[in-house]
Amino acid sequence: MPARPTPRRVTLDDVARSAGVSKATVSKALNARDDIAPDTRARVLATVEQLGYRPTTDRGHPPRRPALVAVLDVLESPYMTHVLGGVLAAATAAGTDLLLRLPPDxxxxxxxxxxxxxxxxxxxxxxVGIVGLTLAEPDALLRAAQDAGVPVVMVDPVDTREGAVVSVGATNWAGGRSATEHLLGLGHRRIAWIGGPAGSAAARERLHGYRAALDSAGVALDPALVRSDEFAVETGLRHARELLLLPDPPTAVLAGDDEIAVGVLAAAQELAVPVPGGLSVVGYDDTPQAGWTSPRLTSVRQPLDGMGRMAVETVLAMAAGHAPASWYVQLATTLVVRESTAPPARADRTRAPHAGT
Amino acid sequence: MPARPTPRRVTLDDVARSAGVSKATVSKALNARDDIAPDTRARVLATVEQLGYRPTTDRGHPPRRPALVAVLDVLESPYMTHVLGGVLAAATAAGTDLLLRLPPDxxxxxxxxxxxxxxxxxxxxxxVGIVGLTLAEPDALLRAAQDAGVPVVMVDPVDTREGAVVSVGATNWAGGRSATEHLLGLGHRRIAWIGGPAGSAAARERLHGYRAALDSAGVALDPALVRSDEFAVETGLRHARELLLLPDPPTAVLAGDDEIAVGVLAAAQELAVPVPGGLSVVGYDDTPQAGWTSPRLTSVRQPLDGMGRMAVETVLAMAAGHAPASWYVQLATTLVVRESTAPPARADRTRAPHAGT
DNA sequence: TCGAGAGTCGAAAGAGTTTCGCAACCTCCG
DNA sequence: CGGAGGTTGCGAAACTCTTTCGACTCTCGA
Structure with missing residues (x-):
C-alpha cells in the first residue's frame, strides 16, 4: 500500500525545496520583506502559485462581503434621495454592502x-466599485480609481470630460425637447429657460433639447431668456423675478429641476402672476414633492430610482470583469403634465417671426 | 546591571506561565477551540488582557476602520433624508465608515x-454599532444586537417597548403642545389632529402635547377631530376631506408631519376652503420642502440633522464602552410660523363649553 | 465497582517568521 | 589593480504560535 495515501497539504518547506531556496526566503517573498532580490521573489512566488501553496496561518480572512461605495456631495435633495434609494435597493438585491461616503474636501x-x-x-x-452621484470635480478621483483598478460609474456626471467616464443618466436632451414641445404645442412662443450649472452634462443636454425644439418650431431663441445657475429654489426665485419684470416677459418657463421650478412659482406668486394663467411652469425630475406645490407642477419624470439601480448593476458588472455595454446609458424620461401649464393668455408672436401657420 | 534592559514583548509563554497553563492551552483559549473548559478560557483570557498580550502572527487583518450601520425601512422621505444627512456627517467626522442597510424582511x-x-x-x-432610523418592529433585532454586544441607538423609535432601547428624538410633546398653543393663541377652538401611526412614540408624544395644550386652555377634546394614520400625503388628504365635510368642521388642523400637512392643503384646495382664511394648517418637521407649498407651511422644526448626529455620537460612545448618559435624548423643537396659520374667520365656541375668559 | 465515553489539558511536533551572520558584490579611492 | 568599507541577498537557527495526539479525570449507567 502507498506510504502516504493522503496527499499531505503543501507546506512552506515543500515550496522552499521546489524553488531551491530556504524556508526563510519563501517566507520573505510572501511577506513583502525587502531583503530579497526581486527575481528571487518572482521565482518563489511562481513556485508558490504552481504548487498552490496557502499558509496555514492565513486564517482565511473571513470572506468579507463585497462592498460598494456611494459617494455624493449633498444628500439633502429629493433628487439625490431617490437615486440613492435605487442604489440601496440594487445593492441589497445583489448582496453587497453599501458604504455611504462623502468625497474628500x-x-x-x-x-x-x-x-x-x-x-x-x-x-x-x-x-469593489464606486458609484458617484452628481459628484463635483471628480476627475482626479476617477483617474486614481482607474489606476487602482476600481471601477467607477457616475450618475449624471458634472465637471468632467465627456466620454472619459462610464455614466448613467436619463434622456436629458429628449426630456428638454419634449417639455419645450409641450409648451410650444400649447401655443407658447416666448419660453424662458432657467437651467442648472453649465458643468452638469445633464443640464447642458436639457438646454440643447430646449434649443432643438425651438429650432424645429422655427422659434428664434432669445438669449435674454436663457439662464444657467445652481439647482436651487433660490435660483428659480431670482431669475424668474428678473424675467417677469422684463418689458416683454416670457409666457412660460422651463426649469432645470423641480427646485428651480418651485422658486419660479414663488416669484410668480410674489409678483401676482397667476400660474398657469399668466405663466406656465415646467419642472424637471418629478420628485413626489413636485406634487406638493400649488398648482401641482408639470414636470419631466426621470427614473431616478432606475438610474441608481442601473449604476449599481453596471459597476458590479465591471467589477466582475465585464466591459460596460456602453460608456453612457440613458434611461427614458416622460413628461408628466399637471396643472402648472396651460395655453398662454394671448398668442405672443412678436419675437417669433418664423412661426408658421 | 539588569540582565534584560529592554522589556521583551509579551509572548505566549509568558501568558502561559502567568496563568499556570501550557502554551497550547493559551492558544486554544485565544482561537475559540472547543477542547478547553469555559472557566479555564476565562482565566486565560483575563491574563491575556492583563498582560496586554498580542499574538505576533495576527499581522494579517489590516486594522479595518470601524463601521456604523444605518438601517432604515424607507429612504424616500425628506425626514429620513435629513436625519441620514446628519448621520453621514457625524460618521464622517468621527472617521467611521457608514454602511447603509435595509433591515431583514x-x-x-x-x-x-x-x-x-x-x-x-x-x-x-x-x-461597531447600529443606528436604527424609525425602524418598524425592531424588537427582535434589538435583542439580537444586545446578545451580540452591538450597541444600538434608535431615532424616533416605533413599535417598541418604551425605555428598553436607547433612542434619540426631539421634544415631541413640547412640539405638539407649542403648535397647539400657537393655534389657541390665534383664537382657534376647534382644532383637529391628524397624526402619525400609533406605534410611533414620536407621534404619540405629539398627540399628548396637543391634548395637554387643549386641557390647559380648558378646551374639550372632540374625539371626532383626532385621527391617527400613516405619515403620508394621502393620510392628510383623506382625513382632511372628512373633517372639512363635517357639519361643524375644524378651523385648524395640526398635522403629524409635513407630508400629512401637504395632503391637508390639497384637500382644502379641492374643497375651496382658503388657507389660512378658512383653515389654519400646521405641519411637523419643517423640512425645506415645507416652504414649497403655497401658502408656505407653519411647521414645528425638528433638528433632524442634529438627531442623526446625536445618534451617531451616542452609539459610538456606547461602542467605546461608555454607558449612555440617558436612555432617551430629546433635542429641542421650535415652531416656525409662516403663512398657513391665521386667526379663525370667526370665533367658534359651540363645541368648547369650558372655554374661559 | 467497573468501563465507556466525554471533556480537559499539555508535551511535542509542525508551520511560519524573524534574527543575525556570512558571503558575495559593489564602490571608491590610492 | 587592490583593498577598505559598505550594501545586498540568502540561509541556519532561534523564536512564536498552532495543532496533534496521548493521558488523565469525571460522569453515568450497568
Missing amino acids: RGTRTRRTAAAAWVAQQRAAGA | RGTRTRRTAAAAWVAQQRAAGA
Missing part, C-alpha cells in the same frame, strides 16, 4: 495624492 | 434566528 479633491489615498481607503474598506 | 424580522443572523452579518462587515 473640495480643496484637496483635485490633488492626485489625496485622490489616490481616498481611493486606497475605499479599497481597504472592501469596496 | 418584515416577515422574518421578528424571528430570533433571522435577527441574530442579520446582526452577525453586520458584525462581520465591521460594524
Whole structure:
C-alpha cells in the first residue's frame, strides 16, 4: 500500500525545496520583506502559485462581503434621495454592502495624492466599485480609481470630460425637447429657460433639447431668456423675478429641476402672476414633492430610482470583469403634465417671426 | 546591571506561565477551540488582557476602520433624508465608515434566528454599532444586537417597548403642545389632529402635547377631530376631506408631519376652503420642502440633522464602552410660523363649553 | 465497582517568521 | 589593480504560535 495515501497539504518547506531556496526566503517573498532580490521573489512566488501553496496561518480572512461605495456631495435633495434609494435597493438585491461616503474636501479633491489615498481607503474598506452621484470635480478621483483598478460609474456626471467616464443618466436632451414641445404645442412662443450649472452634462443636454425644439418650431431663441445657475429654489426665485419684470416677459418657463421650478412659482406668486394663467411652469425630475406645490407642477419624470439601480448593476458588472455595454446609458424620461401649464393668455408672436401657420 | 534592559514583548509563554497553563492551552483559549473548559478560557483570557498580550502572527487583518450601520425601512422621505444627512456627517467626522442597510424582511424580522443572523452579518462587515432610523418592529433585532454586544441607538423609535432601547428624538410633546398653543393663541377652538401611526412614540408624544395644550386652555377634546394614520400625503388628504365635510368642521388642523400637512392643503384646495382664511394648517418637521407649498407651511422644526448626529455620537460612545448618559435624548423643537396659520374667520365656541375668559 | 465515553489539558511536533551572520558584490579611492 | 568599507541577498537557527495526539479525570449507567 502507498506510504502516504493522503496527499499531505503543501507546506512552506515543500515550496522552499521546489524553488531551491530556504524556508526563510519563501517566507520573505510572501511577506513583502525587502531583503530579497526581486527575481528571487518572482521565482518563489511562481513556485508558490504552481504548487498552490496557502499558509496555514492565513486564517482565511473571513470572506468579507463585497462592498460598494456611494459617494455624493449633498444628500439633502429629493433628487439625490431617490437615486440613492435605487442604489440601496440594487445593492441589497445583489448582496453587497453599501458604504455611504462623502468625497474628500473640495480643496484637496483635485490633488492626485489625496485622490489616490481616498481611493486606497475605499479599497481597504472592501469596496469593489464606486458609484458617484452628481459628484463635483471628480476627475482626479476617477483617474486614481482607474489606476487602482476600481471601477467607477457616475450618475449624471458634472465637471468632467465627456466620454472619459462610464455614466448613467436619463434622456436629458429628449426630456428638454419634449417639455419645450409641450409648451410650444400649447401655443407658447416666448419660453424662458432657467437651467442648472453649465458643468452638469445633464443640464447642458436639457438646454440643447430646449434649443432643438425651438429650432424645429422655427422659434428664434432669445438669449435674454436663457439662464444657467445652481439647482436651487433660490435660483428659480431670482431669475424668474428678473424675467417677469422684463418689458416683454416670457409666457412660460422651463426649469432645470423641480427646485428651480418651485422658486419660479414663488416669484410668480410674489409678483401676482397667476400660474398657469399668466405663466406656465415646467419642472424637471418629478420628485413626489413636485406634487406638493400649488398648482401641482408639470414636470419631466426621470427614473431616478432606475438610474441608481442601473449604476449599481453596471459597476458590479465591471467589477466582475465585464466591459460596460456602453460608456453612457440613458434611461427614458416622460413628461408628466399637471396643472402648472396651460395655453398662454394671448398668442405672443412678436419675437417669433418664423412661426408658421 | 539588569540582565534584560529592554522589556521583551509579551509572548505566549509568558501568558502561559502567568496563568499556570501550557502554551497550547493559551492558544486554544485565544482561537475559540472547543477542547478547553469555559472557566479555564476565562482565566486565560483575563491574563491575556492583563498582560496586554498580542499574538505576533495576527499581522494579517489590516486594522479595518470601524463601521456604523444605518438601517432604515424607507429612504424616500425628506425626514429620513435629513436625519441620514446628519448621520453621514457625524460618521464622517468621527472617521467611521457608514454602511447603509435595509433591515431583514418584515416577515422574518421578528424571528430570533433571522435577527441574530442579520446582526452577525453586520458584525462581520465591521460594524461597531447600529443606528436604527424609525425602524418598524425592531424588537427582535434589538435583542439580537444586545446578545451580540452591538450597541444600538434608535431615532424616533416605533413599535417598541418604551425605555428598553436607547433612542434619540426631539421634544415631541413640547412640539405638539407649542403648535397647539400657537393655534389657541390665534383664537382657534376647534382644532383637529391628524397624526402619525400609533406605534410611533414620536407621534404619540405629539398627540399628548396637543391634548395637554387643549386641557390647559380648558378646551374639550372632540374625539371626532383626532385621527391617527400613516405619515403620508394621502393620510392628510383623506382625513382632511372628512373633517372639512363635517357639519361643524375644524378651523385648524395640526398635522403629524409635513407630508400629512401637504395632503391637508390639497384637500382644502379641492374643497375651496382658503388657507389660512378658512383653515389654519400646521405641519411637523419643517423640512425645506415645507416652504414649497403655497401658502408656505407653519411647521414645528425638528433638528433632524442634529438627531442623526446625536445618534451617531451616542452609539459610538456606547461602542467605546461608555454607558449612555440617558436612555432617551430629546433635542429641542421650535415652531416656525409662516403663512398657513391665521386667526379663525370667526370665533367658534359651540363645541368648547369650558372655554374661559 | 467497573468501563465507556466525554471533556480537559499539555508535551511535542509542525508551520511560519524573524534574527543575525556570512558571503558575495559593489564602490571608491590610492 | 587592490583593498577598505559598505550594501545586498540568502540561509541556519532561534523564536512564536498552532495543532496533534496521548493521558488523565469525571460522569453515568450497568
